[in-house]
Amino acid sequence: MxxxxxxxxxxxxxxxxxxxxxxxxxxxxxxxxxxxxxxxxxxxxxxxxxxxxxxxxxxxxxxxxxxxxxxxxxxxxxxxxxxxxxxxxxRPLRVVHVYEAVQRRHGRPRLTLHARVVTYAGLSALLLGFTGALAVYQHEHAAQGATIRTFGDAVWWTAATLSTVGYGDVAPVTPVGRLVAVGVMLGGLALLGAVTGSFSSWLLQVFAREDEKRPPER
Amino acid sequence: MxxxxxxxxxxxxxxxxxxxxxxxxxxxxxxxxxxxxxxxxxxxxxxxxxxxxxxxxxxxxxxxxxxxxxxxxxxxxxxxxxxxxxxxxxRPLRVVHVYEAVQRRHGRPRLTLHARVVTYAGLSALLLGFTGALAVYQHEHAAQGATIRTFGDAVWWTAATLSTVGYGDVAPVTPVGRLVAVGVMLGGLALLGAVTGSFSSWLLQVFAREDEKRPPER
Amino acid sequence: MxxxxxxxxxxxxxxxxxxxxxxxxxxxxxxxxxxxxxxxxxxxxxxxxxxxxxxxxxxxxxxxxxxxxxxxxxxxxxxxxxxxxxxxxxRPLRVVHVYEAVQRRHGRPRLTLHARVVTYAGLSALLLGFTGALAVYQHEHAAQGATIRTFGDAVWWTAATLSTVGYGDVAPVTPVGRLVAVGVMLGGLALLGAVTGSFSSWLLQVFAREDEKRPPER
Amino acid sequence: MxxxxxxxxxxxxxxxxxxxxxxxxxxxxxxxxxxxxxxxxxxxxxxxxxxxxxxxxxxxxxxxxxxxxxxxxxxxxxxxxxxxxxxxxxRPLRVVHVYEAVQRRHGRPRLTLHARVVTYAGLSALLLGFTGALAVYQHEHAAQGATIRTFGDAVWWTAATLSTVGYGDVAPVTPVGRLVAVGVMLGGLALLGAVTGSFSSWLLQVFAREDEKRPPER
Missing domain, CATH: 1.20.58 (Methane Monooxygenase Hydroxylase; Chain G, domain 1)
Structure with a gap:
């Protein structure tokens, strides 16, 4: 073997x-x-x-x-x-893979590539957001001068960071909390890239299909 | 039947x-x-x-x-x-569809695909922004420690969120208000994806057309 | 005629x-x-x-x-x-067109499409930023509770808005100032779209050229 | 010669x-x-x-x-x-080039184009971020009313700016510090463009490859 x-x-x-x-x-x-x-x-x-x-x-x-x-x-x-x-x-981010494997095993047709990218990005963002909110809450909620005091604050902060909005009404103040924050920011950049990239390539596909249908006029 | x-x-x-x-x-x-x-x-x-x-x-x-x-x-x-x-x-977001149907019925030529994407994204952003501002204003304006006190504040906050700028001078503080905010953020991500994706695919189309016109030189 | x-x-x-x-x-x-x-x-x-x-x-x-x-x-x-x-x-945004016309008239070769997009986006961002900073400064600097007090503050605020960073350390507080701000935000969205779209289509062109050079191996 | x-x-x-x-x-x-x-x-x-x-x-x-x-x-x-x-x-941003040159000299295969873009963008962001944090720290940490007081604050601020999140809990207040900040913002815009553009073109390549494999069905 x-x-x-x-x-x-x-x-x-x-x-x-x-x-x-x-x-x-x-x-x-x-x-x-x-x-x-x-x-x-x-x-x-x-x-x-x-x-x-x-x-x-x-x-x-x-x-x-x-x-x-x-x-x-x-x-x-x-x-x-x-x-x-x-x-x-x-590690739970790898569950996304397992999810696909389960789908395949049960004989269902695989999602189209666009739907898969959006599903992956959404699931990854949810998992990363939950993990990030947990980690930030753990290191922040008892720190001196912290603005993230409840788990709700941590989730709210994570949503604002993942969407790259970043209000700053609550923000981590401890070194470890900020290190976690940088990880969440990277996730936000990747999420933005996935959303924008999917939309862009989907548009291009639609254009290509429309071009094939119509006779060239212009 | x-x-x-x-x-x-x-x-x-x-x-x-x-x-x-x-x-x-x-x-x-x-x-x-x-x-x-x-x-x-x-x-x-x-x-x-x-x-x-x-x-x-x-x-x-x-x-x-x-x-x-x-x-x-x-x-x-x-x-x-x-x-x-x-x-x-x-639900009013579905009006965007009706608008297109009305256009078609009156025999007008349908907008080109790029113009349609931009029109849809713009109308959706306006409707989503108005709805979000209303919902946030309803849940925030009487809350304790709220920074969103007038409907003008709510509209201003919505604009900053939809464009993913996020100043944070005003921001929701109640759980329901923040839940609405996450919805508006998702709309902002989608809007950014639509604008960027349209521009990207428009550029690629222009390039392709220019390549066809000119004899290959390089 | x-x-x-x-x-x-x-x-x-x-x-x-x-x-x-x-x-x-x-x-x-x-x-x-x-x-x-x-x-x-x-x-x-x-x-x-x-x-x-x-x-x-x-x-x-x-x-x-x-x-x-x-x-x-x-x-x-x-x-x-x-x-x-x-x-x-x-209106000065139209100067960008004139600039191109002048270039053509003097017999210089036109810039390549990518360089043109980047030049246009840069010039437009500069002009829009300067105009926006002026308008915001005019309506804000004497307002009650304003954070934008000097023209330097207005320029700094404009830069943070056009890049969609949005710190919120200074932000407009008057209705007219916020209306101008929404215009600058739209400019920021467009700038982001132009930068991202240019990069994306440039990458695709480079890939296409590399594919032509090399014999297909994979 | x-x-x-x-x-x-x-x-x-x-x-x-x-x-x-x-x-x-x-x-x-x-x-x-x-x-x-x-x-x-x-x-x-x-x-x-x-x-x-x-x-x-x-x-x-x-x-x-x-x-x-x-x-x-x-x-x-x-x-x-x-x-x-x-x-x-x-100038250290040019090290990125040297890195590639070293790789080539030792006979290793060059990275694929996508990996190269991501590596370049990552290394450039790290170098630009470190340089920006240094410069901002130098001009800010002793300024009156400054919020960036330690080098840790400067690094945190740089990360929030490069990812275009921009919390605004710490932000430069001196003219020179803000000038440096505009440079970092431009870097953030470019980084976003690189991430999004890479993802978009990678998706399009994957689609093209899948289309080749499958017989046209739709």
Whole structure:
């Protein structure tokens, strides 16, 4: 059996497990951040889930590295996986892929490319926004001179940032909060690029189709 | 007579009526929000118009659902109609379609595709802006610590949001106001995408035409 | 002699005169707004220039309307000219056209389309920014509770608005100032569209050229 | 030996030296701005490096002008070099070119065009952001009524400006700081254009490839 196929088999087998683990990771992180009045026992459960999920991600990364037989080149070639290993909060973004896989498996026709781009961009923005709001809320809500005091403020701030509107009525003040903010800004830039790019290419397609229908007149 | 044609006949017959109803809906909502000093009788008239128009929308939705004979699939396939049924304030956006239909009926040539996109985007932005300003003003002007105190403030805030400038000198503070704001932000993203996409595809068309005219030199 | 050719002759003859008049209009407006300590006599000269230039614009519009022999259709067909007649401050934007005409007359090769778009967008942004800063400064600097107090503030605000950044540290507070601001925001949206669209179509051209050079491999 | 080839030889020989000089320039500028507690001797070293590097740039510009034998046309034809001579802080942006040259020399395949655009835009944004944050910090941190007080504030402000979000919680207040800010805004516009344009053209390429694969069905 070749390395390639063993890698593919590993990935197809662990796909669902890892997707569940990443959603569990996000959920327990959210519970820990938001439910400040939780009894100690539940907090420990959340922490255990966080650690277990992360250990799973690390094992998966190590196995795939091993199976690839590539050495350090693997780290550079799979830089997205490496980033996701260090920042496991971003892992749920991969659920978008799983969603497509599920659709295909059930024999439904795949969405057209435009609808897929819009769906991906929307789902990614939602997930990134929720993650960003959680992280910013965690680091900001107790800081001195903070304007982001409730989770509602954090969500509001995230929406204003992702759409690149940026009112500034609430804004992070701690270094870590601002670092998270830069990540959300990058997501906003990408979202804007996805919306604009989709619209632009959709328009061009419509034009091309209209040109084909009509005889050239001008 | 097939289901398809009965549906089409229903839609062509109710089109004008529904357009008038949706404009009436928006008008009476605007009157109720803005004319706070209105005598009680007039306020009741406005409320009656609001309810009657919404009942009309519900009946239309039900009839079309029935005629389609599709069951729950109809709700998903016509998700835009479903959204508009729940948020009837967004219904006037459909006037843009009626406008085009009127143009066609009178035998005028249809606008070129670029002009149509710009006209649609402009009209939609105006309608969405007016609706958003109304809704934000309604929920904000009496809130504690609000910065949006007059309808002028609400319009100014909407313009800054739709263009994704976002000064933040006035900004919503209530949860409902911020929810409306997220809708206006999405409209701003779409508007930016429409303007940029139109310009980009227009440029590409001009380039293609110039290339055809000139003999290839470089 | 046909109507068409008489119109064309009129336009080519009055082109330079109108360009000078529009620059004089902008200059005397700027002097009146900025030089508050000017002696009365000079202010009267500025006012006279403003009126004379506007009269010239009105005469030109009337003559072209007459020559076209179109009746009310002319107003709709030349809506940009109509807007410029009502808001003569925007007229210098037409200088961009004159600039191109001058270039052609002197036998220099015309700029490539991309360079032209960027040059136009840059010049238009500069002119629109200067005009907007002047108009906002005039209506804001003496208003109660204004944050735009000096012409430097107005220029800074205009730059933040045209780039759709929008800090909001200074922002207009009067109704007229905010109306001007909406115009500047529209200019910012258009500028963003021009920059993005140019880049996008330039990239596509480069790709097409590279594809031609290389033999198809993938 | 023709002028052309002498120019090319000069450029290929001085390339590495100038790249090192420009990085040294940026480094010593950063040290001077950030390390306010540095002993006098070290500050003098930094100043000497700054002057030496700038002298090198001036000599390089003069030699290339001479070799070109073009007179004043050279200044206009190489306006970017002229700008960089006056604002040597922007010179490290040319490192991006060197990076590509190094890649080519070592026999590695060149990046694909899309990856190159994204890499360039990212590196340029990082360098421009660092330079802008330094310059704004230098002119703002001691100004009266300034909100940018630490280098962290300056970096945060730069990120919000480059992504065109613009919170306005911190913003420059001095004329020079605002001038620098306009430069950073222009960089933000260009970055947005690059991200959106890349995405748009990438989408169009994907569509074209999918169209080729499938038989025309619609």
């Amino acid at each position: 070749t390395d390639e196929s063993r890698q593919a088999r590993w990935e197809s087998r662990t796909e669902a497990l890892l997707a569940v683990a990443s959603l569990l990771y996000l959920t327990s992180y959210a519970v820990q951040v938001l439910a400040s009045g939780l009894p100690r026992a539940w907090r420990d459960v959340c922490l255990a889930v966080l650690c277990a999920a992360w250990a799973l991600f690390a094992v998966d990364y190590a196995v795939r590295w091993r199976l690839s037989g590539q050495g350090l080149r693997f780290v550079r070639g799979h830089w997205l996986d490496t980033v996701v290993l260090v920042l496991p909060l971003l | 097939t289901d398809e044609s009965r549906q089409a006949r229903w839609e062509s017959r109710t089109e004008a009526l529904l357009a008038v109803a949706s404009l009436l809906y928006l008008t009476s909502y605007a009157v109720q929000v803005l004319a706070s000093g209105l005598p009680r009788a007039w306020r009741d008239v406005c409320l009656a118009v609001l309810c009657a128009a919404w009942a009309l929308f519900a009946v239309d939705y039900a009839v079309r659902w029935r005629l389609s004979g599709q069951g729950l699939r109809f709700v998903r396939g016509h998700w835009l109609d479903t959204v508009v049924l729940v948020l009837p304030l967004l | 046909t109507d068409e050719s008489r119109q064309a002759r009129w336009e080519s003859r009055t082109e330079a005169l109108l360009a000078v008049a529009s620059l004089l209009y902008l200059t005397s407006y700027a002097v009146q707004v900025l030089a508050s300590g000017l002696p009365r006599a000079w202010r009267d000269v500025c006012l006279a220039v403003l009126c004379a230039a506007w009269a010239l614009f009105a005469v030109d519009y009337a003559v072209r309307w007459r020559l076209s022999g179109q009746g009310l259709r002319f107003v709709r067909g030349h809506w940009l000219d109509t807007v410029v007649l009502v808001l003569p401050l925007l | 023709t002028d052309e080839s002498r120019q090319a030889r000069w450029e290929s020989r001085t390339e590495a030296l100038l790249a090192v000089a420009s990085l040294l320039y940026l480094t010593s500028y950063a040290v001077q701005v950030l390390a306010s507690g540095l002993p006098r001797a070290w500050r003098d070293v930094c100043l000497a490096v700054l002057c030496a590097a700038w002298a090198l740039f001036a000599v390089d510009y003069a030699v290339r002008w001479r070799l070109s034998g073009q007179g004043l046309r050279f200044v206009r034809g190489h306006w970017l070099d002229t700008v960089v001579l006056v604002l040597p802080l922007l």
